[in-house]
Amino acid sequence: MSTRIALVFAGQVPVGEKVTIEGWIRTRRDSKAGLSFLAVSDGSCFDPLQVVAPQELTNYATDVVRLTAGCSVRCIGELVASQGKGQTVELRADTVEVVGWVDDPDTYPMQPKRHTMEYLREVAHLRPRTNVIGAVTRVRHTLAQAVHRFFDQQGFFWVHTPIVTASDAEGAGQMFRVSTLDLENLPRTPAGRVDFDKDFFGKEAHLTVSGQLNVETYCMALSRVYTFGPTFRAENSNTRRHLAEFWMIEPELAFADLAADAQLAEDFLKFIFKTLLDERKDDMQFFEKHVDKDCITRLTAMIDSKFERMDYTDAIATLVASNKKFEFPVSWGIDLQSEHEKFLTEEVVKGPVAVVNYPKDIKAFYMRMNDDEKTVAAMDILAPGIGEIIGGSQREERLDMLDRRITQMGLHAGDYNWYRDLRRYGTVPHAGFGLGFERAILYATGIENIRDVIPFPRAPRQAEF
C-alpha cells in the first residue's frame, strides 16, 4: 500500500520511515554526483515529492535517466531530511519502478512549462496533470464538501431532485430535449404535430434547468432542504461565465422571509470560503501567486465583512445620482445590467451587497408580491469582480396571488397543479436562493474562464471528451 504524498508533507510520516509512493513524473534533473532528482506528483496536494534516485539502482541507466514528464512510477525508499534547498524532506529511493512510459515524449502534450488555458481545454483529458487544473480540482472538491457540511450543520437535508423533468413548464431558460423518438422518422398526430405520446415518457421531457420547484415540495415537509447537482441550459451563451451544463446549489427554507434568506446566503458564502482558506492553503497560495494576487485578500475581506442590504429602488437612485455614463440607461423598472451591478458592488459598496425587492415585471412568477404590488421579494447578491453570485427570493405562498401572477405572465395554472397544491395544503412562507457552483469557484480562485473550473465543460459546439 502506497503513501499519499499529502500525508508526507502533513508530517504524518516520520523521517527514517520506509515508504512507497506512486505517481507521475513532473521533471527529472540529473546530477553528475551520480543521482537523479525526480519530482513526483500523485495529485494529493499541490507540491510534488522529490525522489532522489542514486545511480546504484539496478535500472538507473536503463530506466531512471530515460524518465520524462508524465511517466508513472512506483518509488520505494526511506524518507530523509533533504540535503538541498527547496524542500525539507525527500525520498531516497531503493527502487524506482516504471509503471508506464510516455510514448514519444517529444509530442507529450503536457510539458513542464506554462501552457495557455485555451490550449489546456483542447487536451481536457490530460490537463488534470497540470498544477493549475490540479489545484482547481482540489478547490472544487473542498468547496463542494463545505457546501454539504454547512447545510448539514444547519439542519438542511440534501434532496436529489430529478435531472430529467417532464414538467410542462419549468419557466426558466431554454431546455435540452430528452427523447427516444427516431429523429429520422418522427411519429405524427392526425394534426401533423410530433406525437410525444409515443415518446419514452409519453410527453415532452427535458433536462432540468433548476431543481427549485421540486425542492420546494420537500421544503413543505422537511422545512430545510437543498439541492446540489447538475443543471442544463440550452442557451447560445458564449461568455466566460456560462456553461450549458453546470452545478447549482439551491437551498429552500420554510417559515422564512427574504431577510432570513439573505442572512442564510451570507452565512453560507462566508462558511464555504472560510473552509477553503483553512483547508486548501497550498492551492490558494498558488492561485495568489500565479493567477490572481487578490484572491486570498478578497475572500478574507468577504468573510470579515457584513453584507450590505440595498433596496432595488435605492440602487436605481444611486446609479442615477452617480451621473456615470452607462451603456444601458438607468431608470426604475429596468433589470440591472452587468455594468450596473459592477458599479454598485465595486464602487459604491466596495464589497458584497444584497439588492432586494425588484420590480415584479422583471422577475419570475413564483416570487412573492410585496405589499406595494409593484415589487417582489427577490434578491441578488452582488460581489466585486464577478457581479451577481447568488439570486434568490421569498416564494409566493398565497394561492390567489400565485395564480394571478401565473396568468399575468401568460402561463397556464393547469401546468403547475402540483406546485399549486403546496399552497392549498398547509402553505407557509418560504424562501430560497440559487448559486452557480462554478461561479463560486471563479470567485474564489480568480480563474477567468468558467470552462477551466469544471472538468469537462459543455458549451455551444463543445462537448468533446
Place this chain on the structure above:
RNA sequence: UCCGAAGUAGCUCAGUGGUAGAGCAGGCGGCUGUUAACCGCCGGGUCGCAGGUUCGAUCCCUGCCUUCGGAGCCA
C-alpha cells in the same frame, strides 16, 4: 446571436509578396545535491481550410471553420 481580435514547429511566440526563425520541449554530449537548472550539437513546419488577385501568396482580398475578449441571455 451581435461587436472586436487572433489562428506560423509538440508548446509559447517573432517574421516576410520570392515557400520561414527564436525560446521551451525532445534526442545526443558536457557540467552540477539539482530546484520548470546551465552549456554545445541535432532532428522537427501543406504558415487554420477553400477560393481569388499575382509571374509567384504564409503575407493582399473574399468566404468558411475554430479560439479568445466584450455584450445580450443568465447562475
